Amino acid sequence: MTVFIASLFLPYTIDFQLTEPRHGQNASVSSHANVDGPGPIVGRLSDTCFQTRPLGCLPLTPGATTEDETVFKGYTWRLTDEIPIANDRLWHGPSEPRAIPWGHSRRFNQPKSKATDPPTPSILSSRSQIQGSRRDLSLDGSQDRWGMKYHNSTRVSLSNADWVVKAAEQGHGGLQNAIHAAEKSSLLKDKMWVGTLGMPTDSLSAPTRTDIAETLQDMYDSLTVFVSDNEFEGHYTHFCRAVLWPALHYQMQESPRHTEYDDYSWIQYLKLNLAFAETIIKHWKPGDRIWVHDYHFLLLPGLLRQRLPQAEIGFFLHTPFPSSEIFRCLTPREELLDGLLGADLIGFQTEEYCNHFLQSCSRLLRLEVSANKVHLKHQYVSVVSSPMGIDSLSLYTLRQSTEVKGWIHSIGHKYQGQYLIVARDRLDAPGGIKQKLLAYELFLETYPAWREQVVLVQVMSSASEIPELETQISKIAMRINATYSTITHQPLVLVQQDISHFQFIALLSVAHIFMATNLREGMNLTSHDFIHCQDGQLSFHRHGSLILSEFVGSASIFRGHKLLVNPWDYKQCADAIKSALDMSPAERKLNWNFLLDCKSPYTALKWHIRLQDALTKAHGIQQIRQTNHLSPVSPDDLKNSYVAATARIFFLEDGAIFGPAFGIEESLPSNKICATIQALINDAKNILYIISNRSTEQLREVLEKLPCELGFITENGCFLQEPESALWIPFVPESAMKWRPGIKKIMEYFLERTEGSRIEERRCSLTFHYNGALDHEVAARQASELADQINGAHGRADFHVVREATSVKVEPPHASLGNGKAAAYVLDHLPNNRYPEFLFAAGGSRSGETLFHWANELAVAPIASRFDKSELGKILHVTTVTTSTHATEARSVLPPGCSLLDVLDELASFMSNGEETK
Numbered sequence: 001m002t003v004f005i006a007s008l009f010l011p012y013t014i015d016f017q018l019t020e021p022r023h024g025q026n027a028s029v030s031s032h033a034n035v036d037g038p039g040p041i042v043g044r045l046s047d048t049c050f051q052t053r054p055l056g057c058l059p060l061t062p063g064a065t066t067e068d069e070t071v072f073k074g075y076t077w078r079l080t081d082e083i084p085i086a087n088d089r090l091w092h093g094p095s096e097p098r099a100i101p102w103g104h105s106r107r108f109n110q111p112k113s114k115a116t117d118p119p120t121p122s123i124l125s126s127r128s129q130i131q132g133s134r135r136d137l138s139l140d141g142s143q144d145r146w147g148m149k150y151h152n153s154t155r156v157s158l159s160n161a162d163w164v165v166k167a168a169e170q171g172h173g174g175l176q177n178a179i180h181a182a183e184k185s186s187l188l189k190d191k192m193w194v195g196t197l198g199m200p201t202d203s204l205s206a207p208t209r210t211d212i213a214e215t216l217q218d219m220y221d222s223l224t225v226f227v228s229d230n231e232f233e234g235h236y237t238h239f240c241r242a243v244l245w246p247a248l249h250y251q252m253q254e255s256p257r258h259t260e261y262d263d264y265s266w267i268q269y270l271k272l273n274l275a276f277a278e279t280i281i282k283h284w285k286p287g288d289r290i291w292v293h294d295y296h297f298l299l300l301p302g303l304l305r306q307r308l309p310q311a312e313i314g315f316f317l318h319t320p321f322p323s324s325e326i327f328r329c330l331t332p333r334e335e336l337l338d339g340l341l342g343a344d345l346i347g348f349q350t351e352e353y354c355n356h357f358l359q360s361c362s363r364l365l366r367l368e369v370s371a372n373k374v375h376l377k378h379q380y381v382s383v384v385s386s387p388m389g390i391d392s393l394s395l396y397t398l399r400q401s402t403e404v405k406g407w408i409h410s411i412g413h414k415y416q417g418q419y420l421i422v423a424r425d426r427l428d429a430p431g432g433i434k435q436k437l438l439a440y441e442l443f444l445e446t447y448p449a450w451r452e453q454v455v456l457v458q459v460m461s462s463a464s465e466i467p468e469l470e471t472q473i474s475k476i477a478m479r480i481n482a483t484y485s486t487i488t489h490q491p492l493v494l495v496q497q498d499i500s501h502f503q504f505i506a507l508l509s510v511a512h513i514f515m516a517t518n519l520r521e522g523m524n525l526t527s528h529d530f531i532h533c534q535d536g537q538l539s540f541h542r543h544g545s546l547i548l549s550e551f552v553g554s555a556s557i558f559r560g561h562k563l564l565v566n567p568w569d570y571k572q573c574a575d576a577i578k579s580a581l582d583m584s585p586a587e588r589k590l591n592w593n594f595l596l597d598c599k600s601p602y603t604a605l606k607w608h609i610r611l612q613d614a615l616t617k618a619h620g621i622q623q624i625r626q627t628n629h630l631s632p633v634s635p636d637d638l639k640n641s642y643v644a645a646t647a648r649i650f651f652l653e654d655g656a657i658f659g660p661a662f663g664i665e666e667s668l669p670s671n672k673i674c675a676t677i678q679a680l681i682n683d684a685k686n687i688l689y690i691i692s693n694r695s696t697e698q699l700r701e702v703l704e705k706l707p708c709e710l711g712f713i714t715e716n717g718c719f720l721q722e723p724e725s726a727l728w729i730p731f732v733p734e735s736a737m738k739w740r741p742g743i744k745k746i747m748e749y750f751l752e753r754t755e756g757s758r759i760e761e762r763r764c765s766l767t768f769h770y771n772g773a774l775d776h777e778v779a780a781r782q783a784s785e786l787a788d789q790i791n792g793a794h795g796r797a798d799f800h801v802v803r804e805a806t807s808v809k810v811e812p813p814h815a816s817l818g819n820g821k822a823a824a825y826v827l828d829h830l831p832n833n834r835y836p837e838f839l840f841a842a843g844g845s846r847s848g849e850t851l852f853h854w855a856n857e858l859a860v861a862p863i864a865s866r867f868d869k870s871e872l873g874k875i876l877h878v879t880t881v882t883t884s885t886h887a888t889e890a891r892s893v894l895p896p897g898c899s900l901l902d903v904l905d906e907l908a909s910f911m912s913n914g915e916e917t918k
């Protein structure tokens with residue numbers, strides 16, 4: 001079985017050998033590249049389409065006053081700083097962030113992008129304008145928009161260039177570490193990365209592309225997806241980074257490039273997703289598994305599902321999934337959700353993101369959702385929270401390297417006697433650098449005694465152009481250094497370029513405080529790296545403090561941590577710095593141990609294992625649950641186990657046995673049904689429960705005709721009435737219904753404004769029905785608005801909203817409800833000598849699913865501990881049968897041409913001694 005791992009950037013890229021060969025280069029593969037051979041178009045491109053790797057120093061911090069910061073070196077400073085290719089056991093790449101502007105590598109010789117500016121909106125433009133908008137990335141002919149310098153002398157001919165495969169600068173470090181950890185542990189044997197090269201490829205000739213693709217496929221388990229530079233820029237720069245990324249991080253904004261109506265970037269997003277789908281479909285074989293990673297591919301699961309209906313598809317979102325209030329602002333919101341729902345399993349970093357996603361499906365697609373699934377017409381999509389972690393073993397090995405030790409020595413030496421606060425973030429709004437600097441400024445202002453003892457080293461990497469933010473940050477940095485520097489001390493070092501992984505790990509090792517105060521972030525694995533780097537094994541300093549934003553995924557792992565902060569609350573952040581500095585070694589050690597304990601269940605490997613298992617289960621269930629895959633109940637098997645059993649129990653859903661109209665339109669059970677039920681009950685070995693969504697009162701009215709030896713479970717498992725008892729046992733305490741008055745008010749508001757609607761009140765639920773509405777369309781819109789308001793209501797965790805065709809129902813959350821729970825109680829309270837060997841559960845409504853789930857589990861672990869030893873070993877024959885066609889956990893359907901009544905009638909005809917009564 002091959003596991004395809006779709007991630008926008010492959011872990012590998014290509015470095016063209018256009019300059020003198022570099023010493024120490026760990027070239028794994030070298031090939032004679034056939035780049036843009038002679039020809040009319042190629043000739044035009046040949047001297048402008050490559051830029052060579054520039055070498056540069058880091059720009060100094062605005063307002064820098066000391067030489068201290070020159071200890072940091074840019075990413076390209078030393079060749080030994082290069083990230084090695086993950087082909088040995090010692091590999092550990094940067095967890096994050098790796099924000100490198102696409103097409104602007106600082107270390108590799110790669111083609112320049114040939115992408116044109118976004119096409120001018122077609123409604124306003126002519127073709128000539130579009131042609132005229134071709135962008136020249138070299139702004140003044142010698143400098144691009146990221147300030148990368150290249151001179152005419154470095155523009156080289158593209159023919160005869162060799163290339164080598166290198167570890168990529170971009171991409172998912174955390175994911176790559178996890179995959180590597182799984183391979184090391186032999187948990188992943190046959191994988192195939194699917195991704196782009198992370199560089200513009202328009203300039204490459206077809207033979208060069210083929211060469212590269214073949215090399216990567218044969219030697220690096222990688223399928224290369226080639227898309228045009230325009231498509232890539234549209235997808236990544238203009239849609240992913242400018243629209244999706246901000247929205248997912250609660251920064252809903254208009255793309256700066258979308259100054260007029262145009263959906264070109266959305267089209268490019270779709271095209272790139274299609275290109276990935278095509279590549280995977282071409283290589284997929286039955287039994288293979290597909291994992292799709294991150295927000296770059298929200299459409300990919302759906303595109304794959306259309307063509308590979310039986311494929312095992314998992315999706316993991318590494319970023320946050322925002323509140324549905326934010327998500328609903330995205331224009332293609334339905335398409336994005338639909339695309340995701342092509343997966344069998346969707347994984348998120350935290351429970352909160354799962355809930356936001358489920359709410360979005362409920363509100364925007366009007367789908368029924370439950371705690372961990374979305375119900376589609378013929379299937380379920382499972383939703384799990386599985387926090388990502390790091391591979392601490394390879395991090396440990398990396399920390400032993402001479403490079404890291406060397407950097408620990410130089411940085412430690414430079415900052416000796418000072419307290420080092422370290423931070424590394426993307427230079428974008430969610431990164432929160434601006435807010436952090438303001439908090440730091442407030443700290444210096446409020447606590448003067450610390451001014452000359454503390455240095456904040458803020459590393460910032462940038463993948464996109466955000467000049468206003470950059471200017472603001474520079475201004476604040478300048479102000480801090482101008483106000484608080486002395487001749488010998490500079491309180492802020494702004495490293496305005498990413499530094500090598502070795503340097504950064506060294507920084508984490510010598511830091512006293514690590515500040516991860518992002519405004520939003522999917523997880524933040526750097527804080528996990530920091531905890532390990534503070535074990536004191538390599539530097540004298542240990543048990544440093546972590547100041548962590550409450551808005552990053554990691555905060556859900558470190559719940560209860562003393563230094564969780566709201567990054568917008570500058571005073572709280574300033575005080576957190578002070579508290580961290582004031583802490584005694586014993587306190588710091590206590591906190592550090594707490595953090596280490598909290599994170600130990602969340603390693604890269606465990607993340608991998610959890611998701612693999614969850615996908616196996618979700619896909620397996622998916623296959624079983626599709627009713628067209630279910631086999632009909634075998635009358636012979638059923639009869640044999642029925643006859644052999646000394647005690648039997650039946651759970652029958654009212655709609656399945658009495659018909660869907662039962663209890664609604666005065667439709668009472670027919671005499672035939674009553675006779676069959678009576679016949680079953682007459683057999684002393686049988687116990688029967690009727691399960692209903694209706695209220696106890698409604699049932700009482702219509703069931704007068706039925707024998708009193710029946711038991712009842714009503715209101716979706718809220719109440720139980722044992723046979724021959726008048727008592728109703730409640731399963732949901734009054735205290736769990738506190739939401740009721742508030743929700744009722746909201747419903748009444750909509751009732752007044754929706755003609756023909758009504759509210760149905762039951763003990764455990766409130767339902768707003770609009771099947772009788774005069775204007776159905778208006779009523780449906782009102783119902784959506786109602787569901788929105790209820791979902792946004794206070795105490796959301798206390799109730800569950802179910803959207804159905806013409807109703808909105810609010811009930812206690814599924815965890816505290818369900819027919820399965822009541823049925824389990826029944827079984828647990830049976831007299832010892834009646835433990836059943838035959839259990840028959842039949843139903844067709846969604847709420848019947850918890851009963852099937854419970855009964856199927858029982859078939860695996862049948863005997864509860866409270867039963868006599870003599871009961872142990874009895875085989876429980878469980879039959880779960882559905883009468884509907886929706887996706888189900890039932891294991892069988894009715895035999896063709898048979899109704900449930902026919903099946904029960906047949907059983908009732910056997911007397912306890914196994915003889916037929918008729």
Ligand SMILES: O=P(O)(O)OC[C@H]1O[C@H](O[C@H]2O[C@H](CO)[C@@H](O)[C@H](O)[C@H]2O)[C@H](O)[C@@H](O)[C@@H]1O
Pocket residue numbers: 008095096097098099170171172173174175240318319388463521522523524525
């Ligand atoms: O910048 P992109 O290429 O668009 O990719 C986004 C980031 O992806 C990775 O970070 C995400 O996954 C991490 C691990 O699950 C998670 O901790 C983080 O919060 C997510 O944003 C990658 O590590 C970053 O370098 C990328 O920028």
